[in-house]
Amino acid sequence: MSIAQERRLVTEIPGPGSLERLDRKKAHVADGVGTTLPVFIVAAGGGVLVDVDGNHLIDLGSGIAVTTVGNAAPAVVRNVQEQVAAFTHTCFMVTPYDGYVDVCAALAELTPGDHAKKSALFNSGAEAVENAVKIARVATGRDAVAVFDHAYHGRTNLTMAMTAKNMPYKNGFGPFAGEVYRAPMSYPLRDGLSGADAAARAIDVLDKQVGAANLACIVIEPIQGEGGFVVPAPGFLPALAAWAKDNGIVFIADEIQSGFCRTGDWFASDHEGVVPDLVTTAKGIAGGLPLAGVTGRADLMDAVHVGGLGGTYGGNPIACAAALGSIEEMRTHALGERAREIGERITARLEALRAEHDVIAEIRGRGAMMAIELCKPGTTEPDPVRTAAISAYCHKAGVVTLTCGTWGNVFRFLPPLSISDALLDEAFDVVAEAFTATA
Numbered sequence: 001m002s003i004a005q006e007r008r009l010v011t012e013i014p015g016p017g018s019l020e021r022l023d024r025k026k027a028h029v030a031d032g033v034g035t036t037l038p039v040f041i042v043a044a045g046g047g048v049l050v051d052v053d054g055n056h057l058i059d060l061g062s063g064i065a066v067t068t069v070g071n072a073a074p075a076v077v078r079n080v081q082e083q084v085a086a087f088t089h090t091c092f093m094v095t096p097y098d099g100y101v102d103v104c105a106a107l108a109e110l111t112p113g114d115h116a117k118k119s120a121l122f123n124s125g126a127e128a129v130e131n132a133v134k135i136a137r138v139a140t141g142r143d144a145v146a147v148f149d150h151a152y153h154g155r156t157n158l159t160m161a162m163t164a165k166n167m168p169y170k171n172g173f174g175p176f177a178g179e180v181y182r183a184p185m186s187y188p189l190r191d192g193l194s195g196a197d198a199a200a201r202a203i204d205v206l207d208k209q210v211g212a213a214n215l216a217c218i219v220i221e222p223i224q225g226e227g228g229f230v231v232p233a234p235g236f237l238p239a240l241a242a243w244a245k246d247n248g249i250v251f252i253a254d255e256i257q258s259g260f261c262r263t264g265d266w267f268a269s270d271h272e273g274v275v276p277d278l279v280t281t282a283k284g285i286a287g288g289l290p291l292a293g294v295t296g297r298a299d300l301m302d303a304v305h306v307g308g309l310g311g312t313y314g315g316n317p318i319a320c321a322a323a324l325g326s327i328e329e330m331r332t333h334a335l336g337e338r339a340r341e342i343g344e345r346i347t348a349r350l351e352a353l354r355a356e357h358d359v360i361a362e363i364r365g366r367g368a369m370m371a372i373e374l375c376k377p378g379t380t381e382p383d384p385v386r387t388a389a390i391s392a393y394c395h396k397a398g399v400v401t402l403t404c405g406t407w408g409n410v411f412r413f414l415p416p417l418s419i420s421d422a423l424l425d426e427a428f429d430v431v432a433e434a435f436t437a438t439a
């Protein structure tokens, strides 16, 4: 690893080099494109981001769960360099190439279930979600799409309709796509329901307000991402999947954030033995290059007429080479196991923190997808102000933390799985300091 694996601050955060570039950003980049931590990055690897001023920051975000295998992971770099020198694009719909088919074969092997599966590849998570809905509609001849409270599925027109939160994702951007219906999510901290009871509540809403026979698909994140890392109570997902099956509804797991070793299994659905009809993937799939997929039952995938799925860049050869490198890294370094170790390490730190700070209402998540929800002590009233203060402290101290949640009161911890224990410990020392300093 050529980048020193240490936190090293040589200027204020952001430093003078970043501040200068922020002015250029302000001049040339649309204000709508925000940044969480405005330091400009020149190199990254392991668990460290290096900025233009020479500061070394600890990465607890992985570019939002993307660089799961680490930045510039060796097998990804090797595959990309070979591919970019061989050819960069043909458009798979014009003249095909092996990388695309290899990624689809890998997806068939890695996604839950051992039934016959096929895939189609796209550029972004939102595009994968849109295509999964298209496939479900053609396969069922039905229109309605069920989604959940706190869901996040993307920023395109259909996926904005599927995403729950108004600001910043939807405000002013309507009208939204029709035939999207929202059901209550299982949110143990806030509803106290068992998985079975929460599923019964959701099913009742869908049955009475939409009608099972009108539903093309149910789309759900097995562990919610942007919506607050909400982990449904055990039994919720299996009950929904069973109801979908009984009623000819396509069950779609949006594993874009939770997939590819993040939770300690290849996919979060694996944990409860749920076998979705379709799975959407993106983020962690290709070590940072833009790639997304829809994978699922061959009979559903093949319901669409020839030419009905695709796109100019979908399954770009360089992105596919990166995905194959990324999967190789996950296998070689047993990153699922590493995610579980990281999860245990983080959980121990968070338990200690909770014993001292009653603003932490819940610790939740799985593997290297962990979160804490901050509420006014003794209540479930969200505390976004304290969350923002802790976040600002961490950023100034050189630790890249991300928040999420409908109320902006959740810290999500998504370190690259290439991070060392020492760096992880140091990052959580800073998080602990931040809680004390803002108390």
Ligand SMILES: *Cc1c(COP(=O)(O)O)cnc(C)c1O
Pocket: 123, 124, 125, 126, 127, 129, 152, 153, 154, 155, 221, 225, 226, 254, 255, 256, 257, 258, 282, 283
């Ligand atoms: C990020 C995300 C998306 C959207 O992916 P993009 O690549 O940003 O379009 C969809 N679903 C989930 C669960 C996500 O986390």
